[in-house]
Amino acid sequence: MTTFSPSTWRTRERALGALRPPPRLPLSQWIESNLQLPEDVSALPGEVRLWEFQRGIADAISDPDIERVTLVKSVRVGLSTLLTATIGSYVANEPSPILLLLPTEADCRDYTVSDIEPIFDATPALSGLLSADEGGRNTLLSRRFPGGSLKIVAAKAPRNLRRHNVRVLLIDEADGMEPGPEGNPVVLAERRTMSFSNRKIVMGSTPTLEETSNVLRSYATSDQRIFEVPCPECGEFTEILWQHIEWEPDKPETAAFRCPHCEETISERFKAAMMAAGRWRATCPDVKGHAGFRINALVSPHANASWSRLAAEFLAAKGSPDTLQVFVNTILAQGWREESEAVDESALQARAEPFGLENMPPDVLIVTAGVDVQDDRLETTFVGWSRDAALILGHVVIWGSPGDDTTWAELDDLLRTTWPHPRGGTLRLDSAIIDSGDGGWTERVYAFCRPRFGRKIMAGKGVAGTRPPAALSQAKGVKLFLIGVDGLKAQILTRLARGRTIRFSDSLEPVWYEQLASERRVVRYVRGQPVRRFERKPGMRAEALDCVVYAYAARTLVTANLDRREEELASVGAVPPAVKPVIRSAWLGH
Numbered sequence: 371m372t373t374f375s376p377s378t379w380r381t382r383e384r385a386l387g388a389l390r391p392p393p394r395l396p397l398s399q400w401i402e403s404n405l406q407l408p409e410d411v412s413a414l415p416g417e418v419r420l421w422e423f424q425r426g427i428a429d430a431i432s433d434p435d436i437e438r439v440t441l442v443k444s445v446r447v448g449l450s451t452l453l454t455a456t457i458g459s460y461v462a463n464e465p466s467p468i469l470l471l472l473p474t475e476a477d478c479r480d481y482t483v484s485d486i487e488p489i490f491d492a493t494p495a496l497s498g499l500l501s502a503d504e505g506g507r508n509t510l511l512s513r514r515f516p517g518g519s520l521k522i523v524a525a526k527a528p529r530n531l532r533r534h535n536v537r538v539l540l541i542d543e544a545d546g547m548e549p550g551p552e553g554n555p556v557v558l559a560e561r562r563t564m565s566f567s568n569r570k571i572v573m574g575s576t577p578t579l580e581e582t583s584n585v586l587r588s589y590a591t592s593d594q595r596i597f598e599v600p601c602p603e604c605g606e607f608t609e610i611l612w613q614h615i616e617w618e619p620d621k622p623e624t625a626a627f628r629c630p631h632c633e634e635t636i637s638e639r640f641k642a643a644m645m646a647a648g649r650w651r652a653t654c655p656d657v658k659g660h661a662g663f664r665i666n667a668l669v670s671p672h673a674n675a676s677w678s679r680l681a682a683e684f685l686a687a688k689g690s691p692d693t694l695q696v697f698v699n700t701i702l703a704q705g706w707r708e709e710s711e712a713v714d715e716s717a718l719q720a721r722a723e724p725f726g727l728e729n730m731p732p733d734v735l736i737v738t739a740g741v742d743v744q745d746d747r748l749e750t751t752f753v754g755w756s757r758d759a760a761l762i763l764g765h766v767v768i769w770g771s772p773g774d775d776t777t778w779a780e781l782d783d784l785l786r787t788t789w790p791h792p793r794g795g796t797l798r799l800d801s802a803i804i805d806s807g808d809g810g811w812t813e814r815v816y817a818f819c820r821p822r823f824g825r826k827i828m829a830g831k832g833v834a835g836t837r838p839p840a841a842l843s844q845a846k847g848v849k850l851f852l853i854g855v856d857g858l859k860a861q862i863l864t865r866l867a868r869g870r871t872i873r874f875s876d877s878l879e880p881v882w883y884e885q886l887a888s889e890r891r892v893v894r895y896v897r898g899q900p901v902r903r904f905e906r907k908p909g910m911r912a913e914a915l916d917c918v919v920y921a922y923a924a925r926t927l928v929t930a931n932l933d934r935r936e937e938e939l940a941s942v943g944a945v946p947p948a949v950k951p952v953i954r955s956a957w958l959g960h
Contacts, residue, residue, distance in 0.1 A: 397432035398425040400463070401455045408492040418455075423597045423665055424448060426650040430661040431456055431572055438660040440588040441574035444667040444703040446675040449574065453542055454489050456572065457520065458496045460538055465517025469536040471559045473546035475524040478511050481542075482522055525555035537566040544575040544584040556584050580705030592662025593652040597669060599644040604632035607649065610668045612684075612702050615677055622681035638677050645669050666703040689758045690871055691864040713866045715883035718874065726875040727752060727764040732792040734761055735935045736928050739785065739802035740920025742913045743772055743811050748781050751917035752799075755925060757932060760865070761873045765882050765914065772811040778818050785827060795939035801826035801927040803851060803920040816848045823849055826927050830920055853923045859904050862918060863891060885914035 395403070401418050409415040420428065427449070430439050443449050453470075460466050472478050490496040500513045500520065508514060511522040523530045525547035539559055541547075547555050556573070563569040575585035598607035608614070608630060616635070617625040627636040636644075650663065667675045680701060687693040695706045725731045734754035742749045748768045754761040766784060770777035789797045806815035806829040819829040829848055832855035865871040874883075888910035906912060 395432075395463075397428040397455065397459055400432075400459050401428060401452075404462075404493060404495040405451075405455050405458065405489070406492040406494070407451070408488045418451065421448065421671060422646055422648050423650070423669060424452065426595075426597075427663050427665075428452055428455070430663070431570070432459065433661075434568070436659055436661050437569060437571065438588075438592070439570075439572045440585060440592050440660070440662040441572070442577055442585050442589050442662070442664040442703050443574055444576065444665065444670075445700045446667045446670045446672045447665050448670075448672075449665070450485070450542075451489075453540060453572075453574070454485050456538075456540060457486065458490065458493065461499050461515055461518065461520070462495050465515060466537040467518055467535065468520045468538040468540070469531075469534055469559065469562065470520070470522045471525055471531075471539070471541045471547075471555065472522065473525050473543055475527070477543070478522045478524050482510055523559075525559075526550070531555070531558050531562055534562050535565050536562050537569050539563050539569070539571045541571075541573040542575070544573050544588075545578040546575070547584060554584070576700050577703060577705040578699055580707045583705045586705050589662040589664060591657070592654070592660040593657040594654045594662050595650045595652045595664070597648055597663075597665055598651055599648040599669065601629040601632060601634070602636055602640045602644065603634040604629060606631035607651075610666075612666075612668070615668065615681065617678070617681050622685055623678045625677040625681035627677065641669075641677070642671055645671060664703060667701045692861050695864075713863065713887045715880075715887040718866065718886065719878075719880060719883045722874045722876040722878065724876050725761065725763070725873075726877040727787075727789060730754070730763070730789050730791055730797060731756070731761055733757070733759075734763070734791075734797065735932050735939070736800050736925070736930060737763070737789070737797055738800055738921045738924035738928065740917040740922070740924060741781065741802060741804040742916045742920070743805050743808055743815060744913070745810070746771060748772065748777060749913045749917055750781070750784060750802075751914060751921055753918065753921040753925070755928075759871050759873055760922070760925075761875070762878065762918070763875055764877050765879070765917070772814050778814070781818070782822075785825075791939045793936070793939040795941050797939070799825075800930065801828070801924040803828050803830035803853070803924045803927075805830060805832070805916060805920060806850065807831045820848045826924075828924070828927065830923060832916075832919070851923065851927075853920070855919055856904060858919045858922050859889065859915070860891065862915075862922065882914045885911050886918065888912040888915055 398420055402420060405418040407415050407418060424447075427439070427441060430436050431452070441449060457468060457470070460468055470478075470481075472481060486500070490500055499515050500508075513520045521534055521536070523534070529552075539562065541556060541559065544556055549555075552558060560571060563571060573585060573588050575583075577583045577586050580586060596609040598609050600607050606629070610627060614627050614630060615625055616628050617623075626638065627641075628634070629636060648669065652661075667680060668677070673679075683701065684697055687697040698704050698706055731754065733756035735757070736755040737752060738755065739750050739752050746769065748770075750766045750768070752763040752766070754763045768777060768780045768784065770780070772778070785799050785802055787799070791797050804815050804819060804827070806812045806819075815829050819827055828851050830851045830853050832853050834854075834856055862872070889904045889906050889912060891904055
């Protein structure tokens with residue numbers, strides 16, 4: 371074994387010290403001294419001037435004593451620029467292997483083209499540092515520069531993470547990343563930093579579901595900093611939360627902040643001065659090396675984040691859990707807590723009302739349908755849509771094999787049905803999605819839907835995860851909609867728990883309610899990470915639930931102007947006779 375004398379060690383230490391990078395400016399100072407925003411990136415192009423809460427986050431990122439930074443963020447607080455600024459600072463001042471993890475490949479490409487390239491080109495200190503090299507090794511999502519590299523990787527392709535060892539890991543929109551066959555991509559990415567004792571891990575995201583949120587789980591292990599502002603009246607510091615914003619009934623323009631200490635109402639005109647005098651406070655100061663920040667849109671100086679504007683957005687969103695969740699996640703930076711894991715079919719049936727396909731409620735403006743394909747029948751649920759509720763109008767079963775043309779001819783007749791509307795006009799089916807996921811009948815579904823694309827009768831296939839409700843794909847010459855059934859089931863379950871946002875016709879059979887309540891939401895741990903799933907209750911069938919999910923997805927295909935639709939329905943004219951669907955109760959025994 372080789373040994374060294376004390377003098378040799380001192381010589382080595384001096385040599386190593388000479389190789390260490392000089393002390394860096396705090397990131398906030400570097401940004402305000404160098405970063406330039408072009409017009410196509412920011413509404414305020416030119417030199418960057420950070421808000422006070424941004425400075426605290428930036429300086430934690432550049433603090434060598436802090437290994438991890440977690441950002442629980444809302445929209446409208448300008449934090450996306452900090453991500454690019456962090457990349458720019460490391461490229462220019464402390465070249466290192468850098469990895470940026472985003473949810474999808476499309477996110478990676480869009481971020482590179484819309485943020486990194488324009489900001490690097492507009493900033494003299496960064497211009498040319500990520501340009502193409504002579505060897506052709508640089509690509510859109512992989513750049514080399516003197517002393518380091520930048521890789522931009524999609525979480526949906528975790529195999530890409532195996533090839534990289536990085537010192538700086540940046541994770542954006544972590545709550546959009548779900549565990550896959552190899553585990554949680556966030557954890558996989560963090561393992562690529564283990565070779566570096568001076569690593570830096572920065573995770574930021576708008577939170578989504580409270581029980582499975584990556585960013586909230588990370589924030590809980592940090593020093594949990596909150597941004598507090600002083601009250602102009604009493605001087606006490608407070609983190610402004612939604613319960614502190616008040617306004618007169620039906621007058622969101624009067625929204626103001628009520629100080630929880632002195633109970634005084636503070637006008638919007640004091641907001642800018644309050645934010646400028648704000649400070650970050652660690653609520654768990656014993657935690658070292660992990661700085662956590664939580665910031666909501668209530669402190670944003672943006673005009674479109676004024677308290678009156680946010681109050682108006684809340685009033686528009688509160689009627690539906692779907693839109694309310696978006697407000698809670700993106701404006702308040704809070705995780706959404708779903709209300710129940712299961713629903714009681716008896717309680718749902720007790721809410722039935724005297725309406726249906728033959729007795730259309732006056733507030734229904736749109737009709738969609740979901741069709742489930744079984745080996746001996748086609749089942750269809752019709753859903754009517756008012757401005758703020760979904761109304762289950764009826765359920766129809768067509769007996770016959772999907773292999774027989776007559777079965778599909780009967781479905782075609784059913785989907786062509788028109789219904790007189792109480793306002794005087796006529797309603798027709800606006801869109802329908804037919805399940806093509808059963809491999810035995812996929813070709814027959816495609817053959818039926820292909821010529822009916824103009825009527826918005828589409829083939830659909832359910833996929834697990836947080837995919838959008840109806841993402842267009844192509845399969846064998848037919849438009850196929852890949853439907854995120856987990857997200858839609860969560861919306862439906864939340865609506866059911868909240869009461870009146872889903873209403874039921876009294877024509878529905880008891881077994882229909884049993885099938886609607888046939889699944890329950892559970893959280894399972896996959897490789898140590900919580901994953902939300904829907905599981906079938908033992909011995910239950912789920913045709914009704916599947917039909918409603920597809921009818922919900924079909925609603926996303928309808929872009930009708932509701933004001934114009936109301937005018938059309940109010941026009942008095944000849945009303946074609948409705949074809950009365952026959953609901954055959956014999957299906958209960960099958």
